[in-house]
Amino acid sequence: MKKFPLLALALSISIFGSQTMTAQSRQFKTPAEARDFTEVSKYGEMVEFIHQLDISSDILTVEKIGESVKGRDLLMLKFSSSTFGEDKRKIKVLIHAQQHGNEQSGKEGALLLAQELIKPENAHLFKNLDLALIPQVNPDGSELNSRRNGNGMDLNRNHLIMTEPEVVALHKIFDKYLFEVTMDVHEYYPYGQTWKDFGYRTNSDILIGFNTHPTIPESIRKYQQKKIKPYYSAFLTSKGVSNAMYSPGGPPEQDYIRYSTFDINDGRQSYGIQNTFSFIQEGMNGVDALVDNLAHRAHSQFYGMLALLRFVSENHTEMQAVVAKERQLENITVPEVPLQMEHFPDGSKLELPVYSYSTNRDSIIIVNDFRPVVKPTLTISRPCGYLFPKSHQDLIDWAFRHGFEVKPFKMDKNTMLERMIISKIDSIDFERDTIAIPQIEVRKIEPKTINLEEYIFIPTYQLKGNMLITAIEPQSELGLATYSQFAYLMKVNSTYPVIRVSSNR
Numbered sequence: 001m002k003k004f005p006l007l008a009l010a011l012s013i014s015i016f017g018s019q020t021m022t023a024q025s026r027q028f029k030t031p032a033e034a035r036d037f038t039e040v041s042k043y044g045e046m047v048e049f050i051h052q053l054d055i056s057s058d059i060l061t062v063e064k065i066g067e068s069v070k071g072r073d074l075l076m077l078k079f080s081s082s083t084f085g086e087d088k089r090k091i092k093v094l095i096h097a098q099q100h101g102n103e104q105s106g107k108e109g110a111l112l113l114a115q116e117l118i119k120p121e122n123a124h125l126f127k128n129l130d131l132a133l134i135p136q137v138n139p140d141g142s143e144l145n146s147r148r149n150g151n152g153m154d155l156n157r158n159h160l161i162m163t164e165p166e167v168v169a170l171h172k173i174f175d176k177y178l179f180e181v182t183m184d185v186h187e188y189y190p191y192g193q194t195w196k197d198f199g200y201r202t203n204s205d206i207l208i209g210f211n212t213h214p215t216i217p218e219s220i221r222k223y224q225q226k227k228i229k230p231y232y233s234a235f236l237t238s239k240g241v242s243n244a245m246y247s248p249g250g251p252p253e254q255d256y257i258r259y260s261t262f263d264i265n266d267g268r269q270s271y272g273i274q275n276t277f278s279f280i281q282e283g284m285n286g287v288d289a290l291v292d293n294l295a296h297r298a299h300s301q302f303y304g305m306l307a308l309l310r311f312v313s314e315n316h317t318e319m320q321a322v323v324a325k326e327r328q329l330e331n332i333t334v335p336e337v338p339l340q341m342e343h344f345p346d347g348s349k350l351e352l353p354v355y356s357y358s359t360n361r362d363s364i365i366i367v368n369d370f371r372p373v374v375k376p377t378l379t380i381s382r383p384c385g386y387l388f389p390k391s392h393q394d395l396i397d398w399a400f401r402h403g404f405e406v407k408p409f410k411m412d413k414n415t416m417l418e419r420m421i422i423s424k425i426d427s428i429d430f431e432r433d434t435i436a437i438p439q440i441e442v443r444k445i446e447p448k449t450i451n452l453e454e455y456i457f458i459p460t461y462q463l464k465g466n467m468l469i470t471a472i473e474p475q476s477e478l479g480l481a482t483y484s485q486f487a488y489l490m491k492v493n494s495t496y497p498v499i500r501v502s503s504n505r
């Protein structure tokens with residue numbers, strides 16, 4: 001069942017050798033591999049390659065999930081031994097790469113993975129899992145080797161405001177299948193001047209990052225750390241791929257080092273906050289951020305993705321049980337939701353694998369100011385929901401892009417309506433940036449003072465409830481109002497347009 005009306009008609013090129021060979025007998029090479037990784041795979045070549053895999057494999061179905069800003073198809077490769085997503089005994093995994101167009105090895109690794117997975121010796125994986133693989137989220141950026149998409153937007157900072165078609169497409173797919181496991185594949189660039197001046201740089205082929213937002217339960221975070229990490233790390237090491245935890249910040253003595261951001265606007269945490277085993281994999285980019293060391297970079301990414309799939313396949317029952325439990329609404333709808341948080345030390349020191357510019361050798365530095373724990377510094381008792389004014393089309397559109405569940409609103413004797421007034425703007429530190437955060441004055445209002453017909457009600461008792469609260473509360477340091485598109489919401493002495501619905505029980 002191939003539902004992939006290929007643009008192959010428009011693509012007459014073939015880099016797969018003789019047309020007289022049967023598809024099955026072809027020795028596939030990815031477009032970059034066919035040129036010994038001296039050039040990256042171009043968009044058109046990638047599409048053609050994917051089509052060739054598709055017609056030669058029964059477990060692979062290719063689906064167009066959307067279009068980029070410039071009209072390029074976003075392709076998803078669905079690997080399943082049955083009907084994708086329908087066998088409840090199988091765990092569902094989503095891997096996507098190259099949200100950042102100048103991080104080419106994610107795409108190249110994903111194409112190597114696709115080629116590997118259709119081999120009969122990997123069929124056993126698909127007894128236990130269904131995989132959706134999106135090798136290239138940002139084709140427009142990739143073609144120009146630029147980080148941003150066709151609108152000049154950073155896609156991996158767009159998962160909360162969701163203004164870009166590429167990100168909307170990802171979340172539509174996530175919402176459709178509710179993957180239990182996700183991996184977002186990137187590259188880091190360690191050659192910056194600050195670290196050079198410090199005398200060292202990170203030198204691991206692959207870095208792995210986990211969920212850090214504090215509403216994501218410990219059962220998920222500990223499992224990532226204690227069970228998945230050792231397996232993943234050992235597998236990569238056995239393939240000659242050096243690896244470590246993703247720990248941005250520093251250099252030491254100048255700034256602290258932490259386990260990545262707690263923001264939920266990226267591909268990892270936006271799925272993570274829906275209680276998902278969610279990962280970020282960061283390969284080490286080349287010096288030219290293009291083809292330097294590309295073969296090794298692509299294979300390192302490939303082995304990292306394969307390691308995850310092998311672990312998940314072997315442990316699918318246990319992982320499915322953890323996610324199923326934590327996604328029960330009574331578990332995910334935590335009573336206190338963090339609005340502001342900080343990175344804190346836990347007394348441990350980080351042994352950071354580095355390359356020394358002075359000795360030209362790999363080394364380890366001990367980081368004293370290491371802050372691996374995220375703790376809330378401001379929380380809110382969970383509201384029941386929010387009334388969105390229909391007159392604010394941008395807020396309504398935003399809510400619909402996210403696909404929140406909307407419900408008819410009913411007042412009862414325990415319901416309170418709270419109007420929020422921006423009384424003052426403060427600034428706070430947010431992961432070493434300074435951002436504006438308001439102080440608010442909350443006024444209880446009588447329902448008869450507003451026309452409920454002019455509002456829609458979005459309850460927080462839903463899978464995306466924690467994300468909703470984080471986005472809408474004016475004092476949230478991760479909220480909508482911290483984005484330029486919604487900065488107008490934060491004027492002193494103005495009334496916040498969204499009404500908070502609380503319970504006085």
Ligand SMILES: [Zn+2]
Pocket residue numbers: 099100103156186187
């Ligand atoms: Zn990136």
